[in-house]
Amino acid sequence: MNEEKIIDEKFGNENPFRVPDHYFDEFPQRIMKRIAQQKRRRRMIRWGIAAMMTGCIFSSAFILNNSKQQNTAFEAENNQYIEDALDYSMINNMEIATYLTEAE
Amino acid sequence: MINEAQIITQLKDESKKEAAFNILVHEYQEVLYWQIRRLVISHDDADDVLQNTFIKAWMALDDFRAESKISTWLFRIAINESLNFLEKKKKNSDITSDAIEGLTNQLMSDPYFDGDETQILFQKAIALLPEKQKVVFNLKYFQEMKYEDMSQMLGTSIGALKASYHHAVKKITDFFQQND
Numbered sequence: 001m002n003e004e005k006i007i008d009e010k011f012g013n014e015n016p017f018r019v020p021d022h023y024f025d026e027f028p029q030r031i032m033k034r035i036a037q038q039k040r041r042r043r044m045i046r047w048g049i050a051a052m053m054t055g056c057i058f059s060s061a062f063i064l065n066n067s068k069q070q071n072t073a074f075e076a077e078n079n080q081y082i083e084d085a086l087d088y089s090m091i092n093n094m095e096i097a098t099y100l101t102e103a104e
Numbered sequence: 105m106i107n108e109a110q111i112i113t114q115l116k117d118e119s120k121k122e123a124a125f126n127i128l129v130h131e132y133q134e135v136l137y138w139q140i141r142r143l144v145i146s147h148d149d150a151d152d153v154l155q156n157t158f159i160k161a162w163m164a165l166d167d168f169r170a171e172s173k174i175s176t177w178l179f180r181i182a183i184n185e186s187l188n189f190l191e192k193k194k195k196n197s198d199i200t201s202d203a204i205e206g207l208t209n210q211l212m213s214d215p216y217f218d219g220d221e222t223q224i225l226f227q228k229a230i231a232l233l234p235e236k237q238k239v240v241f242n243l244k245y246f247q248e249m250k251y252e253d254m255s256q257m258l259g260t261s262i263g264a265l266k267a268s269y270h271h272a273v274k275k276i277t278d279f280f281q282q283n284d
Contacts, residue, residue, distance in 0.1 A: 007280075016217055017138075034155065
């Protein structure tokens with residue numbers, strides 16, 4: 001006898017499984033609720049990433065600006081030091097100019 | 105029966121996407137559930153896998169190119185999800201004779217299983233099949249799916265599917281003769 005027929009005669013094609021009452025009535029609602037949650041979570045992640053990127057941009061701008069200010073302060077401090085050194089050595093600008101001209 | 109072209113258009117429209125997906129869930133939940141349930145056996149597992157199937161489908165909607173029918177696409181996701189689930193389960197406990205005895209106890213105590221001893225024997229014989237043969241047997245025997253549709257869904261040649269089905273039938277009848 002054909003093997004498929006043996007299975008069919010012995011077991012048939014009936015479905016021995018059942019589902020809880022109203023399972024298929026309630027399932028679509030459950031899945032759409034999960035999808036709504038998923039959408040909310042994705043939106044929050046997107047907002048989080050946007051906030052982080054904005055934070056990074058502002059931090060970078062702040063750090064850059066700060067280092068520029070520090071450089072300006074350093075230059076001013078350096079110029080003052082040279083001025084002071086010249087004062088202490090009691091050499092004025094005229095003398096330096098004369099020395100440089102003679103050196104040529 | 106849903107109008108497939110209309111649903112696909114609505115799924116691509118952000119304002120109608122959710123409503124169209126809700127129609128899809130209503131339309132395919134039962135047929136997908138029974139396919140999954142026959143593979144994973146317990147209702148709770150089938151419920152988890154069915155939820156994952158629809159969530160994966162929702163997340164992959166933008167990638168759906170409508171080259172295949174929606175039903176084929178959903179079936180493919182459902183089968184992959186079921187096989188992944190069985191794979192994870194197999195890692196925890198190999199399909200040995202003990203696990204098959206475990207299946208008997210599981211079915212006998214399952215409030216959502218109405219089968220008699222013959223049906224339990226049938227489920228045990230199916231559980232012993234390799235995963236691919238199990239899928240092919242379920243689709244062909246219970247759902248009477250055409251080999252052409254199965255081939256498109258599983259990405260396997262018709263010849264290979266026929267061979268899988270033949271091997272599955274042979275193994276089930278052998279199991280039945282040894283255990284009857």
